[in-house]
Amino acid sequence: MSFSALILSIDRPVTIGRHPSCFYRVRPSNGGVLVSCEDFSTNGLILNGHKIRRTSVLLMDGDIIQIPHSQKFECVHVLKAPGHKANIFDPTPPREASLKTKRIGRYLVTSHCLGSGSFATVHLAMDTTAYRQVACKTIKRKNHDKIEKVMKEVDILLSLDHPNINRVWAARHDSSFLNIFLELCTGGDLFSYIVGHKNSRLCEGETKYIMFQLLKGLKYLHDRLISHRGPENILLHTPGPYPRIQIGDFGLARPKAYQETFNVCGTVSYLPPEGILALDHKHLGYVGMPADCWSAGVIMYIMLASVITALPL
Numbered sequence: 144m145s146f147s148a149l150i151l152s153i154d155r156p157v158t159i160g161r162h163p164s165c166f167y168r169v170r171p172s173n174g175g176v177l178v179s180c181e182d183f184s185t186n187g188l189i190l191n192g193h194k195i196r197r198t199s200v201l202l203m204d205g206d207i208i209q210i211p212h213s214q215k216f217e218c219v220h221v222l223k224a225p226g227h228k229a230n231i232f233d234p235t236p237p238r239e240a241s242l243k244t245k246r247i248g249r250y251l252v253t254s255h256c257l258g259s260g261s262f263a264t265v266h267l268a269m270d271t272t273a274y275r276q277v278a279c280k281t282i283k284r285k286n287h288d289k290i291e292k293v294m295k296e297v298d299i300l301l302s303l304d305h306p307n308i309n310r311v312w313a314a315r316h317d318s319s320f321l322n323i324f325l326e327l328c329t330g331g332d333l334f335s336y337i338v339g340h341k342n343s344r345l346c347e348g349e350t351k352y353i354m355f356q357l358l359k360g361l362k363y364l365h366d367r368l369i370s371h372r373g374p375e376n377i378l379l380h381t382p383g384p385y386p387r388i389q390i391g392d393f394g395l396a397r398p399k400a401y402q403e404t405f406n407v408c409g410t411v412s413y414l415p416p417e418g419i420l421a422l423d424h425k426h427l428g429y430v431g432m433p434a435d436c437w438s439a440g441v442i443m444y445i446m447l448a449s450v451i452t453a454l455p456l
């Protein structure tokens with residue numbers, strides 16, 4: 144089998160093949176660029192020797208992708224600065240540094256960082272048994288944390304199964320870190336998606352579609368008496384217009400969500416009035432489930448009115 148050259152400069156989605164596979168450039172929240180490939184074909188694609196079908200994967204430098212019984216491509220990511228390689232006689236820009244990996248049980252965690260937040264760093268990983276890409280969220284353990292309590296909360300998340308909730312596949316811990324293996328979302332986050340649109344806002348149709356999914360995800364949680372308390376953490380399961388969304392980051396989620404809490408958390412811009420009041424008045428509490436619904440309303444406003452005007456940055 145010979146290698147063919149397919150040079151994609153992905154400024155907009157590119158489709159190849161008769162039963163296509165679609166390549167997208169995704170801008171993750173931590174900057175940089177991800178190349179996402181979604182398979183719509185009847186026969187699937189072969190990624191590094193393993194079949195993928197009707198799914199979306201992230202393509203890393205050095206990955207080998209093959210159309211079954213046909214062409215084979217090596218993915219070469221070049222670091223291209225603006226103006227670089229304007230014509231073919233310019234020097235070839237350098238290749239991306241190759242990935243390092245670390246094995247944690249059945250998972251191979253790569254050095255490719257998908258994003259980070261205040262508590263965690265998320266890396267691309269591979270489940271070597273199910274042969275699927277996953278996201279590995281690594282949280283540094285505190286000195287005197289009660290791992291049994293943390294794992295009890297992780298167990299609740301492990302039992303959740305809904306198309307609009309970011310699935311937790313497994314959790315492993317050692318004396319320094321807690322690693323949570325999550326369903327991989329290949330489309331980046333909702334806010335980068337909104338900002339990528341003209342005037343940083345979405346049309347009513349797309350907003351409705353996303354809100355429907357968000358409310359379905361929240362209803363699923365609330366039916367189990369779990370409040371999320373940060374539903375603005377929304378990931379795109381796959382890239383492209385009218386995306387499937389998933390609620391992610393359950394770090395602040397709380398069981399028994401009908402009870403009042405005095406511990407205010409979450410991003411202030413999304414808090415309901417009673418949550419804001421509770422910030423300054425320690426004796427006042429608020430309830431997680433209605434707070435989630437208020438936050439969902441703020442998200443709808445942001446999608447329609449633009450992130451830039453809706454939130455003081």
Ligand SMILES: Nc1ncnc2c1ncn2[C@@H]1O[C@H](COP(=O)(O)OP(=O)(O)OP(=O)(O)O)[C@@H](O)[C@H]1O
Pocket residue numbers: 171172173257258259260261262263264265278280309325326327328329331332376378391392393394
């Ligand atoms: N399942 C996933 N698939 C792909 N990328 C992900 C996934 N989960 C998280 N990320 C990326 O990692 C980033 C950080 O993850 P997350 O928000 O869960 O971390 P955190 O430290 O808990 O954040 P916060 O500061 O909001 O508490 C996200 O913004 C997103 O870009």
